[in-house]
Amino acid sequence: MKRLILLISLIIICSGCFNYNELNNYAIATGMAIDINNNDYEVSVLISNSPKSSNQANGKNYTTVVYSGKGKTIYEAIKQIGLISPKELYIGHLSVLIISEDVAKAGINSSIEFLLQEPRSKKNFYVAISKDSKAKDVLSVTSPLTDFPSQNLATNLKTTTSLQGSVNATDFNTTLYKLVNIGIDLSLNGFSIVGDTKNGVKNSNIETNVPKAYIKLSPLAIFKDDKLVSWTTKNESRGINIINDKIKEIYLRLDCDGGDIVVDTEDLETKKTIDKNGNITLKTSGKASISEISCDIDLTKQSNINKLEKKIENKIIELENSAIKLSKKYSTDIFGIGLMYYQDYPDKYSKIKDYDKFYNNIKFKTKVDIKLNTLGSIKQTLERIENEEDY
Amino acid sequence: MNLYKSVDKNILYIKNINHESSDIVSRLINNNGIKIGYVYLESVTSDDKVSEFLNKSIIGKNIDEFINSIENNIYNSHISTLDTLDNLFYYLASGFTIIFIDNNDKCITVETRMSLDRGVSEATSEPIVRGPKDSFTENHAINLGLIRKRIKDSNLIFDEVIVGKRTKTKVSIAYIKDVTKLKSVIKVIDNIKKIDIDGVLDSGYIREFLRDQSSTVFPGMISTERPDLACSSLLDGKIVIIVENTPYVLILPGLFVDYFHSPEDNYEKPMNATFLRLLRMLCFFITISVPALYVALMTFNPEIIPDELLISLALQRDGVPFPTAIEVLVFVIVFEILRQADVHSPTVSGSAMNIVGALILGDAAVNAGIVSPIAIIIVAITSICELVFYDVDMINAVRFWRIIFIFASLFLGIIGFVSCMFIFITKLSSIVTFDIPYLTPISPVSITGIKNYLLRIKRNKLYNRPKYLSDNTRKMVNHEEINLTN
Numbered sequence: 001m002k003r004l005i006l007l008i009s010l011i012i013i014c015s016g017c018f019n020y021n022e023l024n025n026y027a028i029a030t031g032m033a034i035d036i037n038n039n040d041y042e043v044s045v046l047i048s049n050s051p052k053s054s055n056q057a058n059g060k061n062y063t064t065v066v067y068s069g070k071g072k073t074i075y076e077a078i079k080q081i082g083l084i085s086p087k088e089l090y091i092g093h094l095s096v097l098i099i100s101e102d103v104a105k106a107g108i109n110s111s112i113e114f115l116l117q118e119p120r121s122k123k124n125f126y127v128a129i130s131k132d133s134k135a136k137d138v139l140s141v142t143s144p145l146t147d148f149p150s151q152n153l154a155t156n157l158k159t160t161t162s163l164q165g166s167v168n169a170t171d172f173n174t175t176l177y178k179l180v181n182i183g184i185d186l187s188l189n190g191f192s193i194v195g196d197t198k199n200g201v202k203n204s205n206i207e208t209n210v211p212k213a214y215i216k217l218s219p220l221a222i223f224k225d226d227k228l229v230s231w232t233t234k235n236e237s238r239g240i241n242i243i244n245d246k247i248k249e250i251y252l253r254l255d256c257d258g259g260d261i262v263v264d265t266e267d268l269e270t271k272k273t274i275d276k277n278g279n280i281t282l283k284t285s286g287k288a289s290i291s292e293i294s295c296d297i298d299l300t301k302q303s304n305i306n307k308l309e310k311k312i313e314n315k316i317i318e319l320e321n322s323a324i325k326l327s328k329k330y331s332t333d334i335f336g337i338g339l340m341y342y343q344d345y346p347d348k349y350s351k352i353k354d355y356d357k358f359y360n361n362i363k364f365k366t367k368v369d370i371k372l373n374t375l376g377s378i379k380q381t382l383e384r385i386e387n388e389e390d391y
Numbered sequence: 392m393n394l395y396k397s398v399d400k401n402i403l404y405i406k407n408i409n410h411e412s413s414d415i416v417s418r419l420i421n422n423n424g425i426k427i428g429y430v431y432l433e434s435v436t437s438d439d440k441v442s443e444f445l446n447k448s449i450i451g452k453n454i455d456e457f458i459n460s461i462e463n464n465i466y467n468s469h470i471s472t473l474d475t476l477d478n479l480f481y482y483l484a485s486g487f488t489i490i491f492i493d494n495n496d497k498c499i500t501v502e503t504r505m506s507l508d509r510g511v512s513e514a515t516s517e518p519i520v521r522g523p524k525d526s527f528t529e530n531h532a533i534n535l536g537l538i539r540k541r542i543k544d545s546n547l548i549f550d551e552v553i554v555g556k557r558t559k560t561k562v563s564i565a566y567i568k569d570v571t572k573l574k575s576v577i578k579v580i581d582n583i584k585k586i587d588i589d590g591v592l593d594s595g596y597i598r599e600f601l602r603d604q605s606s607t608v609f610p611g612m613i614s615t616e617r618p619d620l621a622c623s624s625l626l627d628g629k630i631v632i633i634v635e636n637t638p639y640v641l642i643l644p645g646l647f648v649d650y651f652h653s654p655e656d657n658y659e660k661p662m663n664a665t666f667l668r669l670l671r672m673l674c675f676f677i678t679i680s681v682p683a684l685y686v687a688l689m690t691f692n693p694e695i696i697p698d699e700l701l702i703s704l705a706l707q708r709d710g711v712p713f714p715t716a717i718e719v720l721v722f723v724i725v726f727e728i729l730r731q732a733d734v735h736s737p738t739v740s741g742s743a744m745n746i747v748g749a750l751i752l753g754d755a756a757v758n759a760g761i762v763s764p765i766a767i768i769i770v771a772i773t774s775i776c777e778l779v780f781y782d783v784d785m786i787n788a789v790r791f792w793r794i795i796f797i798f799a800s801l802f803l804g805i806i807g808f809v810s811c812m813f814i815f816i817t818k819l820s821s822i823v824t825f826d827i828p829y830l831t832p833i834s835p836v837s838i839t840g841i842k843n844y845l846l847r848i849k850r851n852k853l854y855n856r857p858k859y860l861s862d863n864t865r866k867m868v869n870h871e872e873i874n875l876t877n
Contacts, residue, residue, distance in 0.1 A: 008798075019804060020690050020691060021691075022689070022690055022714060022715060023690070023701075023708050023715070024705055024708035024709045024711065026693070026705065028701060028705055030702070048702045049705040049706050049709070093693075093694070093701055095698055151699070
């Protein structure tokens with residue numbers, strides 16, 4: 001008992017509350033934006049716990065505030081924010097980091113270094129690039145559907161990743177992995193502002209039925225080392241994501257006589273194999289179902305279905321080829337071919353002198369196998385059903 | 392000390408040792424020259440019975456015959472003869488009437504007790520929805536009867552020990568001879584015999600003497616007022632201690648898992664009972680750890696809290712002048728005060744209490760910005776989970792550890808919480824009650840114990856009693872035969 005009392009008193013005396021801080025003394029940053037301005041970094045943080053009024057019983061009353069600071073380094077810029085904010089800045093709950101296009105073009109290594117060093121930051125926030133606008137503005141535009149802008153950005157990334165195919169939510173860990181590892185290059189999503197930026201940052205933006213400004217996800221930006229080299233088109237993005245095996249569902253529009261057919265894929269899976277010369281075989285397999293038909297096609301015939309499957313396969317090959325073409329154009333290894341080659345044939349990899357040249361000479365073989373297993377809810381097109389009833 | 396030959400002297404002696412208390416009643420009857428006298432205490436004796444049994448038996452009898460076979464002539468079933476003065480007052484205080492006869496060295500005691508007990512009533516402190524509703528009373532004989540009524544086995548033994556130098560309280564140790572481990576029964580009886588105390592007014596007095604280790608807050612004995620629980624414990628091989636003048640009997644050993652039971656478990660469907668037992672386990676951990684976790688997360692480790700919750704919490708905390716730990720501690724203590732006030736306040740003022748407690752302390756405190764709503768929620772969850780246990784001693788133990796956990800979190804955050812959890816579990820596993828480790832059947836593992844007490848398996852699948860409670864482990868002796876006949 002005496003020992004226990006001694007132990008407890010020792011804990012109380014010696015610990016000194018080593019890490020004690022009340023939650024309400026923090027300014028919780030959920031979003032961060034990095035811009036460059038006359039060779040100075042401008043870091044903006046979105047602080048999400050600023051109470052609107054003194055009535056705290058209503059917990060839903062979130063308002064956010066964006067503080068910016070400037071400095072030669074990111075750390076200095078954040079220290080500048082400390083001068084403005086009355087509370088201690090807490091970046092442990094960062095959910096999204098927006099890097100402006102300018103910063104990305106100059107190289108993102110130096111700007112994300114701070115977040116890697118900082119022990120209190122968690123490493124699973126999303127990283128994205130702002131396209132055609134300041135990163136700060138992307139962070140500031142309010143959204144009527146979520147409580148605060150950073151949440152809007154993060155959920156937007158998360159949900160569209162599984163639904164669209166052109167988007168691939170990349171978190172900080174993956175970003176670092178791709179930056180640090182040899183033989184793999186980075187591709188990040190972009191955000192752009194549609195509409196009136198000036199009014200979009202106001203709270204009134206969420207009070208109207210038609211928001212004055214909103215944030216839209218753009219296709220991927222591809223990087224060479226840590227520098228942004230090009231934006232992709234939507235189809236190229238989808239090709240990249242298919243090859244990287246990042247998406248399961250994707251919609252494809254196919255031509256058919258005088259109309260369109262839209263199919264949705266399921267369980268799309270791509271396997272990459274590499275031979276000793278560095279040549280790649282891509283095997284894509286999956287299922288597809290029809291979502292919309294606006295042409296005259298008899299889906300009860302097996303031959304038509306086979307034709308349709310062939311069309312889907314060709315479309316996917318087309319998407320993949322466009323992505324391969326783009327990556328060769330900038331000789332950026334967004335598919336991680338070099339890493340695969342290094343893992344499978346380490347001796348040969350070390351002998352490569354000019355990697356870009358090696359990469360451009362790689363031959364890609366694409367094989368796609370799609371099964372059209374569901375035909376939607378109705379077997380015939382609406383037009384055909386109507387005609388049949390006429391007879 | 393032997394009786395005096397003279398009736399007068401005997402009566403005088405009794406009056407003297409009690410300093411002529413006002414409730415001593417004595418009468419002398421001169422029956423054909425033979426002096427007969429009787430004494431009783433009118434406070435504990437029924438006057439009617441005295442008149443009925445005694446006067447009728449004594450007056451108008453053929454005296455010679457009467458003296459020869461005096462015991463046979465009194466119309467009372469509870470009668471004995473004494474030849475010493477030592478125990479006389481104990482009999483008087485128990486409601487006996489003592490008859491002295493001149494020139495006779497023996498006196499006769501006749502039971503003429505007045506019923507000073509309330510009848511068997513419903514269990515008030517352990518109410519259940521389904522199951523027997525009767526409860527023990529203050530009357531020792533009735534209490535034994537409530538058990539005997541349920542177990543009509545000749546192996547059910549009541550060993551009686553009288554404890555208390557002044558109160559002379561009957562303490563009965565009940566056990567089933569061929570089920571309970573006799574070694575522990577002997578140990579318990581020895582321990583009770585060793586008790587040297589002025590008075591025993593409740594089974595709580597006995598409990599303190601029976602604990603091997605006094606340095607733990609966890610109870611080692613279940614105290615209950617439900618005869619059905621006492622009987623099911625007896626059948627499991629436990630020992631029941633019944634103390635005179637209290638409706639609360641002790642069941643021992645009380646192991647950790649036993650406190651997660653409700654008597655109702657036995658009458659529910661096995662699946663439901665198992666679920667409820669696991670739910671109570673969950674409540675135990677909630678009630679012990681939630682305030683401490685809250686303090687640790689809010690002040691040391693906010694990184695664990697999900698984004699949106701964190702912001703909501705931070706907004707709620709905004710403007711509260713006290714540190715989180717103080718806030719929680721104050722409210723935990725305020726709740727305990729409320730509870731204490733509620734337990735001892737008459738029902739008439741109950742509604743006033745509710746208004747003050749719920750409205751003023753809860754709502755007004757939040758609106759005034761003194762506490763954050765989340766702190767109230769935390770304390771409310773904690774308190775509600777605490778009320779799941781029906782054993783007051785367990786609740787007290789939980790309360791004690793909760794405060795320790797809060798302090799650990801207050802000084803060391805989540806590290807403190809985890810270290811405190813280690814200490815807590817170590818402490819729990821080091822307790823031994825009546826030679827059985829406290830955490831049995833969880834640790835050491837006993838499969839039959841788990842089936843019986845941690846979960847509840849279907850009764851027709853429970854063949855054995857756990858070994859740690861009984862040497863005679865077979866519960867269903869003729870199970871195979873039963874199966875065959877079906």
